[in-house]
Amino acid sequence: MEEKNIVWHDTNITKNDRNSLLNQKPCVLWFTGLSGSGKSTIANAVERKLFNKSRKTYLLDGDNVRHGLNKDLGFLESDRIENIRRIGEVSKLFVDAGLIVLTAFISPFKSDRQIAKSLVGYDEFIEIFIDTPLEICEERDSKGFYKKARSGAIKNFTGIDSPYEKPENPQIHIKTAKNTVEECVDIIINHLIKFGYIEENNDYSI
Known part of the structure; x- marks a missing residue:
């Protein structure tokens, strides 16, 4: 089918309708960082x-998405x-559906992250740089990927033989070497409260 024969179909229920029903400001929390940096752990928390606190969310994890x-x-x-x-x-x-969507992907290239950002509103994309030194990621290596990459068993592995382009101006910069998981979570939650994505007068205890 040629693209010129594809027409966007408007639905009766709008994005604003869904936002009002869910009583939250939808956004993408885009977690980026090296393998083993803690993206999935922090995103899950x-x-x-x-x-x-009854916020409507969905988490997209790099490994899980590659299963389907x-x-x-x-x-x-x-x-x-x-x-x-x-x-x-x-x-x-997901943002159109009114959800707060969390994505945990290495997403090593700036240009690709910029494309993802351009798909939603300027205030609907929150880039979260999970900044963990390569040596710490290699020490963790819970899946054994770094060991395989160093031996040559895995090619094009980010941080070893494929580049990771660090975010230049992320909305949230998390340094896991200096903060616990709980402290990292608090930094992100406080950002969401400050900029009106979620309400402040709630107890966000785990």
């Missing part, structure tokens, strides 16, 4: 706090770009 939506993609640069493009589009749909 943030979602738990939000869920406990992106199972056809490998780890060549072109595949990794397409991986992030698809996640950006899915995140856009």
